[in-house]
Amino acid sequence: MTPSSTPQLPANGLRIRRASASPDPAPGIRQGPEYAKLVDISRCIGCKGCEVACKEWNELGIEPTVNFGSFQSHRDLSPNTWLLMRFNEVEVGGDLAWFIKKDACLHCAEPGCLLACPAPGAIVQYENGIVDFNQANCIGCQLCVSGCPFDIPRFSQETRKVYKCNMCIDRVEAGLEPACAKTCPTNAISWGTKEDMVALGERKVEGLKARGFANAVLYDPAGVGGTHMMYVVPHGDQLEQYDLPADPTAGAGALALLGTARRMGAAALGLGLLAAGLHYLGFGPQAPEEEKAP
Amino acid sequence: MRPGEIQRFTYVERLVHWAVGLSFVFLLATGLAFSHPRLFWITSFVGGGPTARILHPWVGLVFTLSFVAMFWLWLRDMRVDAQDREWLRAIRYYAMRDKARVPPCGKYNAGQKMFFWTMSLLAVAYVASGIPIWMPSGILGLGPFYGGAVNAMRVVHYLATVGGGLFLIVHIYLGTVAYPGTLGAMLHGYVTRPWAKHHHPRWHEEQSGG
Numbered sequence: 001m002t003p004s005s006t007p008q009l010p011a012n013g014l015r016i017r018r019a020s021a022s023p024d025p026a027p028g029i030r031q032g033p034e035y036a037k038l039v040d041i042s043r044c045i046g047c048k049g050c051e052v053a054c055k056e057w058n059e060l061g062i063e064p065t066v067n068f069g070s071f072q073s074h075r076d077l078s079p080n081t082w083l084l085m086r087f088n089e090v091e092v093g094g095d096l097a098w099f100i101k102k103d104a105c106l107h108c109a110e111p112g113c114l115l116a117c118p119a120p121g122a123i124v125q126y127e128n129g130i131v132d133f134n135q136a137n138c139i140g141c142q143l144c145v146s147g148c149p150f151d152i153p154r155f156s157q158e159t160r161k162v163y164k165c166n167m168c169i170d171r172v173e174a175g176l177e178p179a180c181a182k183t184c185p186t187n188a189i190s191w192g193t194k195e196d197m198v199a200l201g202e203r204k205v206e207g208l209k210a211r212g213f214a215n216a217v218l219y220d221p222a223g224v225g226g227t228h229m230m231y232v233v234p235h236g237d238q239l240e241q242y243d244l245p246a247d248p249t250a251g252a253g254a255l256a257l258l259g260t261a262r263r264m265g266a267a268a269l270g271l272g273l274l275a276a277g278l279h280y281l282g283f284g285p286q287a288p289e290e291e292k293a294p
Numbered sequence: 295m296r297p298g299e300i301q302r303f304t305y306v307e308r309l310v311h312w313a314v315g316l317s318f319v320f321l322l323a324t325g326l327a328f329s330h331p332r333l334f335w336i337t338s339f340v341g342g343g344p345t346a347r348i349l350h351p352w353v354g355l356v357f358t359l360s361f362v363a364m365f366w367l368w369l370r371d372m373r374v375d376a377q378d379r380e381w382l383r384a385i386r387y388y389a390m391r392d393k394a395r396v397p398p399c400g401k402y403n404a405g406q407k408m409f410f411w412t413m414s415l416l417a418v419a420y421v422a423s424g425i426p427i428w429m430p431s432g433i434l435g436l437g438p439f440y441g442g443a444v445n446a447m448r449v450v451h452y453l454a455t456v457g458g459g460l461f462l463i464v465h466i467y468l469g470t471v472a473y474p475g476t477l478g479a480m481l482h483g484y485v486t487r488p489w490a491k492h493h494h495p496r497w498h499e500e501q502s503g504g
Contacts, residue, residue: 021331116445118328119343139347141328142430146444155431160344254445261449262329265456272460276467283391285474288492 015127020117034129035172036197037181039102040204040232041242042213043188046087046100048073050180050189054083054104057168057179077103079156082165083180090241099241102180102189102231105152105165107131109225112250113164116147129194129228130169135161147255149224149248167228197230204232223249298487300501302401302479310367311480313360317353321420322462324350325455351428354420361417368410371401378404398495409461416454416461423450 016026051073054060060080065073071087088099111131114123122137123144133144133153140160145153153162168178176182177191190200201218208216217236220226233239239246251259303311324346327336337346380397381388381404387395388405402410426439426447439447469476475489490498 021334023331118331118334119347120331120334137343139343141347141427143427143444143448146430146440146442151440160348254442254449258445258449258452261452261456265452266330268456269459269463272463276463279389280467280471283472285471286391287474288486288488 017125017127018114019121019125020114020123021120030127032127034127034194035167035191035228036129036194037167037178037229038190038192038197038201038204038232039229040188040190040201041100041102042204042208042216042232042234043186044085044100044102045186045188046071046085046098047185048085049183049185050102051081051083051085053179053183054165055081057171058082058166071098077152077154077164079154079159079161079163081154082163086243088241088243090235090238092235097235099235099238101242101244102229103152103243104180104229105131105167106150106224107165107167107228108149108250109227110250112147112149112224112255113144113153114147115251115255116143118143126169128172130167130172131228132166132169133162133164135159135163138162147250149245149250194226194228201230201232208232208234219244221245221248223247223252225250296484299484300487300490300498301483302485302490303483305483307367308480308483310360310364314357314364317357317360318458318462320353321350321357322455322459324353325451326459329452329455351424354424354428358417358421361414365414372407372410374404374407374411378407381405382408399497400500401494401497403494409465412461413458416458419450419454420458423447423454427451 015030015032018026055062060082063074063078063081065075068075070089072085074081074084077084083102083104086101086103088101090097090099107130109129111123111125113133114125114131117123118141119137119139121134122139123131123133125131138161140155140162142153142155142162144162145151145155153164155162168176168180171178171182178189181189181191190197192200198218198220201220205216205218213234215235215237217233219231219233219236219239231242231244233242233244235241320340323336324340326333327346328334328350334343337343340346340349377397377399381399384396385405387393388403424447425433426437426444429437430439430444432438469480473493475486476493479485487498487502490501
């Protein structure tokens with residue numbers, strides 16, 4: 001690999017599982033645990049402490065907002081708002097219900113952003129499962145935004161780079177839980193190994209079912225290889241009301257086609273060059289007869 | 295111009311051709327760099343990844359405008375007629391240098407005309423698929439294009455690139471080493487009479503008669 005295509009890894013020596021636009025596998029051999037965040041929507045009281053903790057820990061600054069007739073703090077995620085609690089108001093059985101979604105990166109095992117990114121090392125996946133953007137390598141093309149099945153990355157017009165939740169990777173590497181999980185007063189956000197969080201999520205789903213939420217599910221979509229932020233969803237039959245895609249996929253459809261096209265395209269261009277060379281070897285230059293005559 | 299030479303391309307034609315050609319080579323090189331990690335090093339030649347990414351669409355605009363100019367300039371000459379269809383049927387003999395079996399052509403042979411028309415279609419594909427990739431948040435009331443639309447356009451953009459790249463290989467090969475004396479037509483504008491008679495007999499006749 002030439003120096004220019006070698007990813008600049010973050011300075012804190014984190015173990016990379018894979019990096020965007022880098023055909024060579026990461027050389028790591030250590031096998032640490034995969035971590036996951038579990039968000040139990042049924043336990044959320046809507047305090048938005050997690051939003052504040054995210055802003056504080058990541059030093060993202062204040063973003064002014066207006067009252068737009070919702071309990072929600074801001075309308076949308078932004079380059080410096082990596083976590084937004086969405087409060088969708090839905091009628092369930094004649095009653096009003098809050099369909100709360102902790103809108104932030106889900107840290108897919110098969111990250112659509114990473115698969116779509118053309119800049120070597122701009123998006124990395126650590127061995128612990130966290131997907132992180134390395135803005136030093138980002139070229140600002142925004143293809144990750146289109147590659148993400150959850151509409152999470154946000155492009156900054158100011159810096160011409162893309163940003164999203166990094167699961168407080170700096171805290172996690174120091175053995176701490178992410179800031180949102182740390183601050184949650186009702187333990188709606190749990191943190192642990194992926195294995196433990198799946199088990200806990202399944203227990204919570206059973207509990208919800210026993211309490212009458214017959215359609216409760218653990219949201220850990222297989223189409224993206226599972227996620228490292230999972231949700232316990234009380235109304236699992238109405239995922240779209242939570243703004244959760246029912247069957248998200250990464251690297252499928254057009255992106256998979258693009259991968260195939262690239263292999264064939266590279267071969268076609270190589271064969272084209274070869275054909276021109278072989279033609280020249282066989283026929284050589286063709287000059288007008290008058291000039292060829294001795 | 296030396297005695298016995300005839301002009302094949304005017305100054306304006308050459309200028310427009312090189313605006314199209316050089317911008318296309320830039321776009322092809324940076325585009326291939328984005329298309330595969332093993333080619334990303336190409337971005338170093340234009341100042342790195344972010345610079346390449348910023349320049350690519352703007353150079354695309356230069357390509358688009360100069361291509362439109364080239365299209366109007368050569369449209370009249372590029373009409374395909376019955377003799378061209380005859381020539382196309384003999385394209386195999388043309389490639390194999392079996393000159394006796396290739397019908398004489400005018401200023402442009404049917405292969406060159408096909409190149410012109412194919413590149414025109416590809417240019418439309420580059421622009422139509424390039425705009426959503428360039429400005430996913432939308433432009434002039436169109437869009438936003440995020441998600442599947444952009445991913446699908448990337449496939450179209452890439453396939454058009456491979457097509458254009460293949461035609462460029464043939465174009466450069468035939469215009470330089472395969473047919474000596476051809477490149478000068480696009481540099482200083484003139485070709486020798488034997489060259490004209492050999493490669494474009496009907497055009498040579500027109501030039502001699504007039």
